[in-house]
Amino acid sequence: MLNLLLEPLGYEFMRNAIAIGILVGILCPVVGSYLIVQRMALLGDVIAHCVLPGLSLSFFFGVDILIGAFGSGILGALLIAWIRSQTRVKVDAAMALTFSTFFALGVTLITVLKNKLDLDSFLFGDILGVAPHDIQRTFVIAALILLMIKLFYKELLFYTFDKTGAQAIGLPINTLYFGFMAAITLTIIASMQAVGVLLVISLLVGPALTAYLLVKELHQMMIVGAIVGAIASIVGVYLSYYRNLPSGPAIVLVSSSLFLLALLFSPSQGILTRSTQTESTTRLMNRFKFLRRND
Template identity: 65%
Template sequence: MVDWLLEPLTFEFMRRAIAVGLLIGILCPVMGAYLIVLRMALIGDVIAHAILPGLAIANFLRVDILLGAFASGMTSTFVIAWIRSQSRVKVDAAMALTFSSFFALGVALLTLLKSRLNLDELLFGDILSVNNDDIWRTALITGVVLLLTRLSYKELLFYSFDPVGAEAVGLPVNLIHFSLMAGITLTILAGMKTVGVILVVSLLVGPAITAYLLVKELHLIMGLGAAIGAIATITGMYLSYHLNLPSGPAIALVTFSCFLLGLLFSPYQGIFTQPRTSK
């Protein structure tokens, strides 16, 4: 058992992968908790796919692809807000349309601009190839997002549970909304190298909804979700190493397994723990 645990750590690429995986495993559920409370979990998937045009354009212009991806992701949130404000279209329909349109535009631009970006790596990640610069970049994003989240926790809490009430007392709800979307976008960009823009949604949502089944207060959901995300990431990395599985899918499957256990055995709403009603 000890050899099973220690053997992967003898390789530098595994130590780097576990380090960056821990950071992402902690950051994603903290931000995902707000999406769960706001019932906007799909927005993570929208932004994850909407960054593709920005990646293609930034690569063509030879600028940092993270800048292009961030601009593209934020543009998608503005498009969704604009559609909602200018029509009777509901938010889920606006997100679905934006999701497909931005993703299609991204694929088209990658082809037209003859981009050399590795699409498989972008979509599914390549955590084993992370270097020290990736670790420091991820650590910086994680630190900044978590610090700003902590400093604005009360405002975000109020907005998450009662947007109308927050607006009524004078809080800048539009600024809060787009600041939250900026945090989500940065989180997705941080996880892009780890599990890819598709599977990062599993870390963004999975640990958070697992914690949501187990505890009731937002700060507890965030804390427990971060712990679950870290455990799922490390476990996925070890399974990837020992079973020769792709790292991103392994992490996503462990995340779903954690959710399934919570769904079955949650003390509050678990399938197997609820009292049977007599007929």
């Protein structure tokens, strides 16, 4: 058993994959928890596709992809907010329009500019191909976002559950919104190498949803979600090594499996445990009624 755990660690690419997998597995659920409680889970998927034009332009001009992807992702988020504020268009329609427009623009730019951008790696990730500098950048992004969340946790909590109240007491809700969009965009950029843009939404939402079924408080949800995300990443990488599976999809499938287990067996919200609790409650009520009648 110990040999099964240690054998993959003898390869540098596996050590790099596990390291970045843990970082992404911790970061994504923390940010994803806010998306879930705000009922904006699909926003992560939209921003993930909005970064494609920025990536294409970054490759063409020879600048760091972080700059182009970040600018493009923020532009997409601001466009959604602008459409919502200036028209009667609902948020889901605004996201669908922005999603399709930016993705089409990105594919067009790749074709016109003749970029050598690996679309397969971009869409599905290449965690086994990460380099030490990728891990360092992901670590810096994760540390920065987690630090900001810790420093402004109370403000973000108030903004998340009561935007009107947050505005009434003078909190800078526009700044909080921009900061939240920046955090989502940076999280997606940090996760692209691991799972790709098509699967990043699963890592953003999956572990956080699993935690949502297990705990009640937001800070507990972030902690449990981070643990679940890290476990899913490690197990997914090991499965990809021993079963010759694509690493990104393997991580996502493990995450989804953990959610399914929580859905079935969660002590408070599990489908199977809930039915057992209901039967126990019914028996207690019937027993109580029987005793009342005898009295």
